[in-house]
Amino acid sequence: MNEKLDVVDKRHLRSIKTKQKLLEAAREVFLEEGFQKATISQMIKKAGIGYGTAYVHFEGKEEILMVLMDDVMGKFYEIAEVSFFPKTKVEAREIILSQATSFLKMAETERSMMQLFEQAMGISTSISTKWKAIREKFIHRISRDIEFAQARGLARAELNQKLVARGWFFTNEMYLWEIVRNEHQGTVEEIAETMTAVYTEGLYI
Structure with a gap:
């Protein structure tokens, strides 16, 4: 039971870190490109995360x-x-x-x-x-x-x-x-x- 909880906790922690990385990358991209030109692809590339992973956390740049x-x-x-x-x-x-x-x-x-x-x-x-x-x-x-x-x-x-x-x-x-x-x-x-x-x-x- 504890091992299962430990795995869940680690996944949750990893998920939080990924989300934070994406937000930090997004902030930089938005400030560099402006809202209209900024794309999710640019944010994902800067964050160094998987494409599908980004959409687990957010539906889009808005x-x-x-x-x-x-x-x-x-x-x-x-x-x-x-x-x-x-x-x-x-x-x-x-x-x-x-x-x-x-x-x-x-x-x-x-x-x-x-x-x-x-x-x-x-x-x-x-x-x-x-x-x-x-x-x-x-x-x-x-x-x-x-x-x-x-x-x-x-x-x-x-x-x-x-x-x-x-x-x-x-x-x-x-x-x-x-x-x-x-x-x-x-x-x-x-x-x-x-x-x-x-x-x-x-x-x-």
Whole structure:
């Protein structure tokens, strides 16, 4: 029984390593070729794995890119997941400013991959749909923070938390893409400071 489990464990481990090799190779190919020109064959060759093995893990390059999107956007989501239990408006503003700054700096750090994602969104419906799902996850998280602030009497209770959350995320997203495209006017710190001031003054009491 233990021998059988050992064989299964080794196969599972080998499968994980193969998948990881393919993802790393895919990342390089995508960045070298762009989304449209990149092919599974190029990724398989770079990864040094069997052709059939690749299709055990992924149906095609879109599915591979979605996994890479999850990896990159997970870093952004860690910023959104920072504990948010402010006792005052000042404390809330400090947390929000820190999150906004980190979020936009991450756009600088991950510029190459984000450029790739934007390119893919313009070509692939499934990648575009994937981005919408990522967006909604962020909006839901922001909405919970606003709900907390409203319940504590720190934020204006009459405002629809979901609409406010959407507005805040879309502001962040607009600047994120400007940074990714190198079109931003002003430093990341200036942008974060400005949009946080407008947002918190409108929402917090």
